[in-house]
Amino acid sequence: MLQAGQGESHTDAWFPVIPGWDVAGVVERVGPGVSEFAAGDEVIGDIRQEILHHGAYAELVSAPVETLARKPRGASRPEAAGLPLAGLTAYRAIVETLKVEPGETVLIHGAAGGVGAVAAQLALAGDTRVIGIASAGHHDFLRSLGVLPVAPSESIVGRVRDLAPDGVDAVLDCVGQGVLQATAGAGSSRMRACSIADGGPGITSVFARSDATILTRLAEMVDAGGLRVPITATYPLAQAAAAQTALKQHHPPGKIVLVV
Template identity: 50%
Template sequence: MKAISYPTYGSEDVMEYGERPDPTVGPDSVLVKVRAAAVNPVDRKAREGHLDGAIEAVFPVIPGWDVSGVVVQPGVAVDEFAVGDEVIGYVREDFLSRGTFAEYVAAPVRTLARKPLSLSFEEAAGLPLAGLTAYQVLHRTLKVRSGDTVLIHAAAGGVGSLAVQIARHTGCRVIGSASARNHDHLRSLGAEPVEYGEGLADRLRELAPQGIDAAFDTVGGDALRVSAETLVPDGRLASIVDSEVFSYGGRYAFVRPDATDLAHLAELAEQGVVTVHVDRVFPLEQAAEAHRLNAEGRTRGKIVVTVDWDH
């Protein structure tokens, strides 16, 4: 099969497009014919070796954890999915090796849900990792509830934009930090935008003089510090990027595959509660360029790579 892989840790330059062996389908997995796979910031961290010591890499590594596609072969123990089913998945295992930037991926059923019919394959590929991160942090870590004032950083990004929609659906007031060019977009999602950068704490106190009930940090550094400073006395703080969150009494969160949570997200997408904005689409062979663009951190929504099955 055609795939993107890298033989060692490094920059985007170590990524190679070429032939890789077809994946073996285990008893509890299905073989998915990949239609699209989304790029996430964690893909760069993994490729550069920043997850070394936490997740073993078995080289060469095919990157990618997000996927949308079609089941072509169920494992012998699988009765949840059949040939022809359209699925989405956050296909993370406990090691790096057989990712989703390929024509086929062997996906454990615990990582999959049925694809929302209302989403294109490109949009659907952007839902699993970012959506699960948003959903699990908001509901499991921060335990937001209707009436809370919730601060979401980088609210126009892949995780942030989905977190805004999920929090609004829960009945929260949402304040989202973003650059000025994304403020109208955030308003369309139901958030109150605030410019990030110097003076953020003052702007937040003006918007929420009583304080923030829950803050969702996706940036780290000063954004994390400001979040802690503007919380109500019993406010909740979570970060997905900066372990300094512990020093502020908050929690660090790392998303996990969960078929039930993913099915719930798919249902929210089917109902039109959450939408996925796809910023750019690249063919599989240009995945390195997709990684470069993602590393700039200025994307609105998701960057997606697609597999051309018409060749």
């Protein structure tokens, strides 16, 4: 999105821009007054800045201590690198914005994507039912998470209603393109909705915020076996352009990660 200039209205850029927000790596050195980490610690973080300039596509990066958390011990480095942005976005949507409660039914558009898959697992951890909208080729993946899959189609409202006769209680849109309006008829009287991909009147937009406390909580869920970050491919840093091209194409569920 940012590469195509679509974020120009809310994010300034200072060229030359080094892309990338998610990191996983080893602390090389700490600054004055930093006691949370020491050299040699493995960490993860969402190191975005308000101005696009110094990003994560690099061998060495500097990061404010409040953007970092300890890497999940049970996760590989690529899995850990895929957690921060997707996890923080999903947490803000499911827990903070939609405030999903036990026993509710959640509908997620784009449930097999990076944010959607984490959001589905967060909702399921809260003892909810999750219906996931995704192409048929991703349905086995969604079932492996415990999600009830539905393919996008003209009869989508009826198919969702078959699974949730009383209507869904919360909807997360990870796709955009008007999907919230297209499935409005599947909602219950209690329905809340938000989007990470669309905006406009009547739509609650969700954006991730760097938060080490929440990131630590997500890492603990990974270590406890309650959350996994699927990785569909890794690319060496020198092939970052190829990775971005792959990201824009149809690909298996999971994150695409650069490896130094």
